Amino acid sequence: MKVLVIGAGLGGLTLAQGLRRAGIEVAVYERDGALGRPQGVSLHLDDRGITALRGCLPSAQAAMIEATMGGLREQTLSLSEVDGRLAVVAAQPSSARPGRQTHRPLLRAVLLTGLEDAVRFGAEFTRFERQPDGTVRAWFADGSTDTADVLVGADGIGSAVRRQYLPQAQVVDSGRRMLMGATALHLAPELPDLISDNPAVVRMRDTKMVLGALRFASPPAVARQRFLPALRHSAAAVEDYLMWALPGPADDLPPALQRIVDEAWPEMTSTLRIGLIPPIPAWPASPVTALGDAVHLAPGFGGNLAMQDAHRLCAALIEADRGQFHLLDVIGAYEETMRNSVQVKASA
Ligand SMILES: Cc1cc2nc3c(=O)[nH]c(=O)nc-3n(C[C@H](O)[C@H](O)[C@H](O)COP(=O)(O)OP(=O)(O)OC[C@H]3O[C@@H](n4cnc5c(N)ncnc54)[C@H](O)[C@@H]3O)c2cc1C
Incomplete structure (x- = not known):
């Protein structure tokens, strides 16, 4: 066949x-x-x-993906400003099935190997x-x-x-649009402790922003050496990051969120249309x-x-x-x- x-x-x-x-x-x-x-x-x-x-x-490709996923995501957090600082104000079971974050370009490169x-x-x-x-x-x-x-x-x-x-x-065009990007995790040092591996929805002033940290369980470059040396070298050259999405207007972001957007990796920032x-x-x-x-x-x-x-x-x-x-x-x-x-x- x-x-x-x-x-x-x-x-x-x-x-x-x-x-x-x-x-x-x-x-x-x-x-x-x-x-x-x-x-x-x-x-x-x-x-x-x-x-x-x-x-x-x-098995080598599957092991490479599993070794580099983030931690288990089980609940969705709500964040807001409390006394001038971002804080978790609520937590609920996630509407998505439990799972782990994977770096999409890395996943695709592994699939091509x-x-x-x-x-x-x-x-x-x-x-x-x-x-x-x-x-x-x-x-x-x-x-x-x-x-x-x-x-x-x-x-x-x-x-x-x-x-x-x-x-x-x-x-069908759902009419929804989203600005998405990724920013090195060390540029928002307080967030990983706050949200751990869970997705979080931040509501501040009139802004809504979705955030999630990807902390690779094993650094991709290390996992590549161990599981899949045939993987393209550049595909494993990525550090821990914060993924973010702005489902609404981004004109007047609070400074803590504006910094995340300003420091984003340009090649990872894009606007999306959601279809059905x-x-x-x-x-x-x-x-x-x-x-x-x-x-x-x-x-x-x-x-x-x-x-x-x-x-x-x-x-x-x-x-x-x-x-x-x-x-x-x-x-x-x-x-x-x-x-x-x-x-x-x-x-x-
Ligand atoms: C911002 C965002 C976040 C998402 N997050 C998640 C998530 O967390 N979890 C999840 O499960 N899903 C998520 N999704 C959905 C997921 O990305 C898609 O459902 C998935 O990529 C679909 O896979 P696919 O193989 O069907 O199509 P694709 O991955 O879109 O692949 C289609 C391929 O076909 C190629 N192609 C198109 N036309 C032609 C042609 N005429 N000839 C030859 N090649 C062609 C394209 O270039 C592309 O490479 C997300 C989507 C977006 C946009």
């Missing part, structure tokens, strides 16, 4: 790692160049993401065509093509695979399928769902490859589970 994966994001790379580990031929096509663009700062990895990574990655010969960068997928022999042919912007038994759209929110395959699915994909009615299975943000958006845990999809789809394709079940049956079963778990989460 040969599988084409469109998109070298979290889901596409997790799938490619799992397929390669099972000895299935896989080719990944990524629109961005090898260095890519910033794809976020840190990611709250819960049991779904961890299980998927353990299930799909070689070992797949260098399988990923083609600068390759923008444009369309596919199902062939009479049951295979699928994919076209790219430079005119090149590739053909395989299965085509997987793992190409994120703007998915070109979804646009052609499931045109009834629409991305309303649930898509079931569709018949075919050799074209999709995972992650290409078919569902779940603000705050979409990365975990993308990796969970990848793990499930990988298991399904292995069954088909071994002749245990028919290809379209396993793809249909994967898609039904994926649709159901997204709808349960969306209404939870």
